[in-house]
Amino acid sequence: MDEYTVNELFKVKTSPNAHKIFKILDDRKNDYRHSFKKYTKSVQDYIVKNRQPDHERKTRIDVWKLLRKTIEPFFGEGSYLAMGGSTLTNLATKGADLDLCFAIRCEDGSYTEEGVNNFVLSKIHRILEQKPFITGLRHICARVPIVTVELAFPYMDVKVDINCNCVAGIFNTHLLAHLSRLDNRFVQMNMILKKWAKVNHVVDPSVNNFVLSKIHRILEQKPFITGLRHICARVPIVTVELAFPYMDVKVDINCNCVAGIFNTHLLSHLSRRKFNSYTVSLMIIHFLQCGVYPPILPNLFKLFPKHFDGTGNVEDLDYAMELDLPRWVGRGMGDLWGRSGVEKMETFFGEWGIKNSLDVREFKEFVRRKKTFCPTLICSSFLPGREIPKNERTIGELIYGFFDYYTRFNYDEWGISIKDGKIFDRNILPDTEREYMFFIEEAYDGMTVPKNLKRQSNLMEIVGEFKQARLSILKDICENYPPPIDETEDYRDEFEEENNNKILKRNNNEINNLADNW
Template structure:
């Protein structure tokens, strides 16, 4: 049914001269798989123009339009154009991606001087298909195969690494953030790329792998993901450090909607369909971004336009999904009752989550709450109002420019 590429040991420092589709996402030569950030046709996933045969902004209506339906059709078509144009103009370019990989290789030389056998991986939007030219480069440093206590051991490792990074003339603006998953934030002086580096946050590797596969299945997923992130930024509900939704949470919300609320569903449940390929027991170096799934079999018959799907996404979380009762999940065909989702949490988290859980978005592998930063009733109300306001604008066919910074054609 599917084929899996064999593990290779490509020379990392020589990889910068290869075509973009051959650039790896891991800098550890001894463990590296020949990852390729690409869609099934071999185009780099983060920059691919993977389009359907028909224009992406044409709606699926097949009836003879009246004046009112024609107005609606034109409104939706115009919105689809805006979604596609935003995606086309902001998605991560091949040049930006190559710069990130060159920086990764340079950083690995520094890291290997401190932790000889460590692997350095690009994770997140830079590699999962939802990146833009403004995206930071998130990285995961793997120094051991065992779990680390993030607040003590990981912080100690980052503090030690920070001493070496400060000596690099091409890096500046260092900050060690002692969060639940501590990170070092810094910037590359020559490219201007902002970097976030964590230690042994293996969950991020699995999540990157899973989201990249969902992004490959249907051409509409990536434009919607990037547009929804931009929408959330414009309405000030995007920023986990300020108790709002992260990009990752928004993408899980989108995938959940495309799996469960669309008729027919646009995305399958990959963890259910291919349990051997998407599970938490695989070693990080076994995650193969080139895995060949039966892409044609995974295609949906749903022909809704980008505008119809964005409108449906907003409507679903405004009118149908009860945040107080349900947990958002992409592991199941339907939403989970929130109290059932909480049972999967480790004991040390259950008390905190029960007291502070306002929105529960289940991590697909660890099954913890990806939206744990959203713990204020005021912020939750603010998020809900953003959906309500947008739903009203879409229902009345008012231009989204009234709440979003998007080009008006």
């Protein structure tokens, strides 16, 4: 099956530089087989140790149900407290917060935010402050207003953020939840790369939270401070309560409103060069659709538009539905259960007394009898004539590939469309969108996600981090003797490249002059 046909089935388009990414690894795989396995195992061990345990997920679902039961009756029909974030997407790590969105339709049927969210959140605050199971409550009127909630035993460890009508986040959660079930490598890459991005200051909140953590440590030693809390919300803050005579003064400190404590201009400069964690998730989706061949993830927008177009009611989103994916999608579907599809099939076969060596008719009869069997497990190996090459890249190879892909990515000329599953020419964008250094489409509003990234120098810093990570992985795999990397196609700052060309031209002229004189 040729590349065009495969891409049509997945509803994606492979990027021009996708076929070059893994060549340097493939050429040396046999020489460093042990190192490859060791690196992949270290990644998998990190996932096992840090992913959200089942009991934490259950606790967060219980909290969501409790708050739904408490809040929704005060608003009546048309309102719904939706769960979002990593708890539903299967991308959560230990101790993850619980993100909730209170969705309430306006008279025109839309989920309007402006002029509605603060009013609704104020009412939610008044409702919850009367409840005995609530121990802490805060209405934060930030760019994205939220109510933060702390609960009594047995939910003390659950931090809750409630926003109003930010429904794009719920539709995104729905999309990520289904993608995470299609291939476990998507989950693994999210956990690893988000951690890497925070450690290397590529994701924005790490800067804010680092500074606020330091402020928290400074203030907690002071005798005039009676209460102190660091809230790691969308807009991280430190809330401060003071002793007499300032008991009635409530103080919120965030990274952009702390004049007199530290230099806000410096902080805003740092903030402008960052991604957020959702940007990283979208970059992973694009890479697994268009940056590798064969593709690993299909384009659910194109395959199932009625489920993922973002126009329905948030309360009607079905997270448990079995997507009737084409039967050519084989590898990774079993990761929905945390093990390979073949192993899961063997379990079912054993239960039904069917041997593994099935013919097509016997397999279809098995599926007909086993009504609850997930269609996505129908592997191409059982369907003659529909086989496609399966992408068997390990998680270690894919993480290397991610860094290499975005080191070579042409940010000046290319934009990424998640909805269309492809890259496109940035020249078609309106002038208002061209100021952003990196255009990666937010699937439900069509705008770029890293809106703060407007300086070329800041983009170059991030690309530099990708480049360094690529080299570090090669060193790990190749036992500190990495092969030379062809950097001729790496992304470069046009201004820097122009200067380098001028210097080279000047040097050549000087050499020519010396030769003429000689």
